[in-house]
Structures are given as C-alpha cells and as structure tokens.
Amino acid sequence: MDATFWAFIGLIIFLGIIAYVKVPAMIAGSLDKRADQIRNELEEAKKLREEAQQLLAEYQRKRKEAESEAENILTAAEKEAAVLREEAKARTEDYVSRRTAMAEQKIRQAEADAINEVRASAVDLAIAAAERLIGDKVDSKASGELFKSSLGELKTRLN
Incomplete structure (x- = not known):
C-alpha cells in the first residue's frame, strides 16, 4: 500500500464527506440564487430602461409643446x-395733420x-x-358850419 493508494482513499473519504454534508446542493442552490439575482437585476434594468424611454418621450413631447408655444407667443x-x-x-399722422391745421x-x-393793421394804418393816414x-382849405367859419351840419346829421341818424 503505497502513498498513492492512501491519497486515493483520502480523496474518496473527502468526496463522501462533501456529499454527506450536501455541499453540491449548497453550491447548486448558491448558483441558482445567484442566477435568480442576476435575472431580477436584468428585469429591473429592463424596467428602468422602459421608464427612461417613457421619460425621454415625455420630455421630447414637452419640448415640442414648449417650442410650439414659444412660436405662438412670438407670432402673437x-x-x-x-x-x-x-x-x-x-x-x-393725426398729430401732424392737427399741427399743420393749427399752423395754417x-x-x-x-x-x-x-x-x-394795414387797413387801420390806411384809414389813419387817410384821416390825417x-x-x-380840410384844415388848409377850410377856415374857422366853414368848419363851424361843417360841425353843425355833421351834428345835425348825427342826431337824425341816432333817432
């Protein structure tokens, strides 16, 4: 019995203990749990991606509405x-026409x-x-008679 045989026996006992303690089931369970965790993370990532796409679509719609509203405001x-x-x-134009009419x-x-004023000056010159x-041609006797006749004429016109 050499050392190889005893190493082989030790390996078989070790594998038996591992099988008895159900290490392969624990490893399989751990792998299954890890696979479920990865699957859940993928589903969550997919949901997050869909939400992000919905948010993107909503923000693009809001941006288009805002651009449309801005264009409407600009047009107005x-x-x-x-x-x-x-x-x-x-x-x-009304102000200018009124001012022109006032100036005219x-x-x-x-x-x-x-x-x-020219007429008044002409009358004053004519009277002078x-x-x-009359002063050069009429003497005092003629002026007295002229005054009396003018006074009489004025009385008749006033009555």
Missing part, C-alpha cells in the same frame, strides 16, 4: 407689434391781422391827410 408678439406700429403711425389757422389769423387838406 409680432402681430401686436405690427398693430402698435400702425396705431403709432396713425396717431403721428395761425397763418390765416396773422394774415387777417396784418390786413386789418383829409384833416390836413
């Missing part, structure tokens, strides 16, 4: 700006005032010239 702002621009243009009215009034002519 452009329309409002155009309306405001037209209103400002109309108000400016002031010019007409100034012309009328100038004409009246008539006084000088």
Whole structure:
C-alpha cells in the first residue's frame, strides 16, 4: 500500500464527506440564487430602461409643446407689434395733420391781422391827410358850419 493508494482513499473519504454534508446542493442552490439575482437585476434594468424611454418621450413631447408655444407667443408678439406700429403711425399722422391745421389757422389769423393793421394804418393816414387838406382849405367859419351840419346829421341818424 503505497502513498498513492492512501491519497486515493483520502480523496474518496473527502468526496463522501462533501456529499454527506450536501455541499453540491449548497453550491447548486448558491448558483441558482445567484442566477435568480442576476435575472431580477436584468428585469429591473429592463424596467428602468422602459421608464427612461417613457421619460425621454415625455420630455421630447414637452419640448415640442414648449417650442410650439414659444412660436405662438412670438407670432402673437409680432402681430401686436405690427398693430402698435400702425396705431403709432396713425396717431403721428393725426398729430401732424392737427399741427399743420393749427399752423395754417395761425397763418390765416396773422394774415387777417396784418390786413386789418394795414387797413387801420390806411384809414389813419387817410384821416390825417383829409384833416390836413380840410384844415388848409377850410377856415374857422366853414368848419363851424361843417360841425353843425355833421351834428345835425348825427342826431337824425341816432333817432
């Protein structure tokens, strides 16, 4: 009986003890448990991936809605700006036309005032010239008679 035989016997006893203690079943159970754990992790990863895809789709939809809303707001702002621009243009034109009309009215009034002033000056000059002519040609007796006749004429017109 050499050492090889005893090593063989020791190996068989060792394998028997391992079989008696059910080490292969424990190893198989441990492997099964590990396989179940890996399977659960894969399923969880798959669920997380699906949730991530749903979130991505939702955020893309929200982004498109936000872009659409921004475009609508921009369009509305452009329309409002155009309306405001037209209103400002109309108000400016109205203001300019009113100011022009006021300026024309002031010019007409100034012309009328100038004409009246020239007429008044002409009347004053005519009166002064008539006084000088009458004063040179009429003496005091003729002026007294003229005054009396004018006074009589005035009385008849007032009554």
